[in-house]
Amino acid sequence: MRTVRTTCAYCGVGCGIAAGVTGERSVQIKGDGAHPANAGKLCSKGTHLGETVSPEGRLLHPVIAGRTAGWGEALDLVSARLKACIEEHGPDSVAFYVSGQLLTEDYYVANKLMKGFIGSGNIDTNSRLCMASAVAAHNRAFGEDVVPCSYTDLEEADLVVLVGSNTAWCHPVLWQRIEESRARRGSKIVVIDPRRTETAEQADLHVAVAPDGDVALFNAVLRELKARGLVDEAYLAQHVAAPEGFWDGLEGSAESAGVSPEVFEQLVDLVAAHPKMVTMFSMGANQSAQGTDKGNAITNLHLATGRIGLPGTGPFSITGQPNAMGGREVGGLANMLACHLGFSGEELAEVADFWAAERICTGPGLKAVEMFRAVHDGRIKFLWVMATNPAVSLPDAGFVREALERCETLVVSEAIADTDTGRFAEILLPALAWGEKDGTVTNSERRVSRQRALFAAPGQAKSDWKIMSEVAARLGWGDAFAWANSAAVFREYAAMTALAAKRGKVLDLTDKAGLSDEEYEDMAPFQWGGALPLRERYPTADGKARLIAVAPIAASAVDPAFPLILNTGRYRDQWHTMTRTGWSPTLAQHRREPLAEVHPADAALYDIADAGLVKITTPSGTATFRVKVTDSQRRGEVFVPMHWTDVNAGEGRANRLPSQRVDPVSGQPGFKNSPARIEAV
Numbered sequence: 001m002r003t004v005r006t007t008c009a010y011c012g013v014g015c016g017i018a019a020g021v022t023g024e025r026s027v028q029i030k031g032d033g034a035h036p037a038n039a040g041k042l043c044s045k046g047t048h049l050g051e052t053v054s055p056e057g058r059l060l061h062p063v064i065a066g067r068t069a070g071w072g073e074a075l076d077l078v079s080a081r082l083k084a085c086i087e088e089h090g091p092d093s094v095a096f097y098v099s100g101q102l103l104t105e106d107y108y109v110a111n112k113l114m115k116g117f118i119g120s121g122n123i124d125t126n127s128r129l130c131m132a133s134a135v136a137a138h139n140r141a142f143g144e145d146v147v148p149c150s151y152t153d154l155e156e157a158d159l160v161v162l163v164g165s166n167t168a169w170c171h172p173v174l175w176q177r178i179e180e181s182r183a184r185r186g187s188k189i190v191v192i193d194p195r196r197t198e199t200a201e202q203a204d205l206h207v208a209v210a211p212d213g214d215v216a217l218f219n220a221v222l223r224e225l226k227a228r229g230l231v232d233e234a235y236l237a238q239h240v241a242a243p244e245g246f247w248d249g250l251e252g253s254a255e256s257a258g259v260s261p262e263v264f265e266q267l268v269d270l271v272a273a274h275p276k277m278v279t280m281f282s283m284g285a286n287q288s289a290q291g292t293d294k295g296n297a298i299t300n301l302h303l304a305t306g307r308i309g310l311p312g313t314g315p316f317s318i319t320g321q322p323n324a325m326g327g328r329e330v331g332g333l334a335n336m337l338a339c340h341l342g343f344s345g346e347e348l349a350e351v352a353d354f355w356a357a358e359r360i361c362t363g364p365g366l367k368a369v370e371m372f373r374a375v376h377d378g379r380i381k382f383l384w385v386m387a388t389n390p391a392v393s394l395p396d397a398g399f400v401r402e403a404l405e406r407c408e409t410l411v412v413s414e415a416i417a418d419t420d421t422g423r424f425a426e427i428l429l430p431a432l433a434w435g436e437k438d439g440t441v442t443n444s445e446r447r448v449s450r451q452r453a454l455f456a457a458p459g460q461a462k463s464d465w466k467i468m469s470e471v472a473a474r475l476g477w478g479d480a481f482a483w484a485n486s487a488a489v490f491r492e493y494a495a496m497t498a499l500a501a502k503r504g505k506v507l508d509l510t511d512k513a514g515l516s517d518e519e520y521e522d523m524a525p526f527q528w529g530g531a532l533p534l535r536e537r538y539p540t541a542d543g544k545a546r547l548i549a550v551a552p553i554a555a556s557a558v559d560p561a562f563p564l565i566l567n568t569g570r571y572r573d574q575w576h577t578m579t580r581t582g583w584s585p586t587l588a589q590h591r592r593e594p595l596a597e598v599h600p601a602d603a604a605l606y607d608i609a610d611a612g613l614v615k616i617t618t619p620s621g622t623a624t625f626r627v628k629v630t631d632s633q634r635r636g637e638v639f640v641p642m643h644w645t646d647v648n649a650g651e652g653r654a655n656r657l658p659s660q661r662v663d664p665v666s667g668q669p670g671f672k673n674s675p676a677r678i679e680a681v
């Protein structure tokens with residue numbers, strides 16, 4: 001048995017794995033005791049990765065219009081279609097939709113190809129569904145996309161506030177660290193979530209906030225802290241700028257947040273008594289038509305009370321995916337250039353110069369939901385989807401399917417032979433999966449770790465960066481895409497971070513730009529920016545961070561046709577659209593089917609029986625689920641999991657239901673708050 005140190009395929013905790021390779025496609029999985037993210041711990045998903053590495057169900061060769069093809073023919077066709085589309089309709093008629101499952105090296109090459117050579121900003125990622133609102137909040141508050149915390153802060157805090165996060169299920173190893181810290185030193189845990197989740201069950205206080213009540217709640221808490229004299233005036237004066245009228249404009253109350261006066265009082269007392277406080281927020285905050293404002297309401301509280309930059313303090317956005325952060329670093333979001341740069345003339349010129357770009361883009365591209373609208377109405381004619389399943393995962397998935405159906409050229413790079421999205425593709429390209437890829441990922445605390453190959457590539461599968469490089473070469477850009485290996489791609493990216501560093505941003509990997517192939521192979525996990533102690537300057541015009549005035553959005557009138565609120569989320573033992581976890585028999589035991597969770601009073605009102613079938617309908621679509629009647633739901637609200645697809649379930653596909661409504665700043669969809677109705681089948 002040979003042991004290979006690598007990183008888990010799933011969530012943004014980014015646990016290290018010591019993989020004992022025992023055969024051609026078999027592996028014994030253990031936590032890597034030397035990895036700072038998990039110190040040997042793993043959750044159920046990571047532990048059972050070995051059950052998901054079989055070649056069964058893999059896409060093993062290129063496919064064109066349903067027939068097996070060779071790489072040469074497939075890549076010639078992709079290149080010819082790209083070229084014709086750009087020449088005939090311009091660069092903005094093409095788009096890439098990529099994924100937090102890509103390694104940073106893949107992401108870097110995709111971004112360089114689109115923004116520096118095709119000449120469009122139209123590359124976006126499924127991370128848009130995950131933490132784009134937190135990115136926008138960081139940019140507004142700090143002048144850059146930086147998470148100012150580390151996992152050790154969760155252990156050093158006296159109070160951990162979890163907002164919109166079922167941490168025990170969705171980031172289980174972090175939850176273990178938080179719980180161990182509580183047992184060791186008596187820290188307190190508050191959960192702010194409309195649902196009484198498994199995490200909320202174990203909290204010292206559960207604040208069952210109304211859907212999208214977070215801005216009202218955090219504004220009200222901050223107003224109360226100010227009244228109690230707990231604002232850090234010295235820190236504010238030195239490090240933070242506030243817009244005029246900020247303190248008078250803190251709108252919101254416990255009542256408007258749907259929280260009782262007693263629970264609100266308990267929350268404020270806990271916050272007031274524990275200056276060493278981390279607020280960790282996740283999809284429940286980000287996936288909202290007001291996700292950016294929520295991130296800033298949280299960050300406002302930390303900046304105003306000086307609870308940032310000190311051990312055990314800070315606002316901490318936790319990402320869902322294994323490499324959401326790495327994608328952000330290299331410009332995987334349509335509204336960022338590589339290395340956390342924006343689109344000013346100076347930034348565009350420097351990036352063009354660094355890449356020796358053929359045709360630099362001129363500004364931001366279309367964000368995910370807008371991108372699929374543009375595919376639907378024919379403005380985008382060539383779409384290349386990599387390592388993601390938008391036919392299931394985007395909101396209003398029925399509309400997305402229509403868009404995919406209409407797209408003139410749909411290319412899908414996939415590891416799996418049969419996916420909901422792949423069924424629409426004209427050209428399918430076989431990509432490497434976890435256990436075969438070689439590169440880096442960055443976890444939620446900015447820690448870069450190596451994902452290393454355990455097995456040889458199955459069939460004709462290739463790495464995503466290599467596939468794109470071969471297309472670029474066919475388009476005449478071979479010199480700019482001529483890397484020998486993923487180490488060479490990483491070195492180029494690391495050198496490029498000089499453009500961020502010279503602007504005073506934290507992202508700086510220039511000390512890695514000269515790594516040899518061997519040093520890259522052996523590279524130990526490292527955290528860019530380190531522990532980020534108290535900062536003297538932020539990369540803003542005056543060097544100060546910003547308080548951002550945010551106000552609750554007025555609730556729209558309830559449509560009698562859709563009197564309920566639908567919330568979607570995850571199960572503990574499944575991942576995204578189950579293309580990997582669906583192969584594990586052990587993981588399937590946790591939940592065998594998607595369940596709609598309904599409050600007992602609503603079950604009585606709508607004549608619904610526990611374990612019966614219901615149809616849930618929203619203005620976007622209908623889906624069918626078995627019912628679980630539970631008082632962990634607030635009355636008037638329904639929860640369904642998002643994992644099931646046409647391929648694995650048929651009718652229980654949750655993302656037919658949410659609308660295309662997005663946060664106006666971040667473009668992140670509001671999956672957590674859709675008007676709905678329910679009826680027994």
Ligand code: SF4
Pocket residue numbers: 008009010011012013014015038041042043044045046047171172173174
């Ligand atoms: Fe993998 Fe996340 Fe579980 Fe760690 S907590 S083992 S990264 S799924």
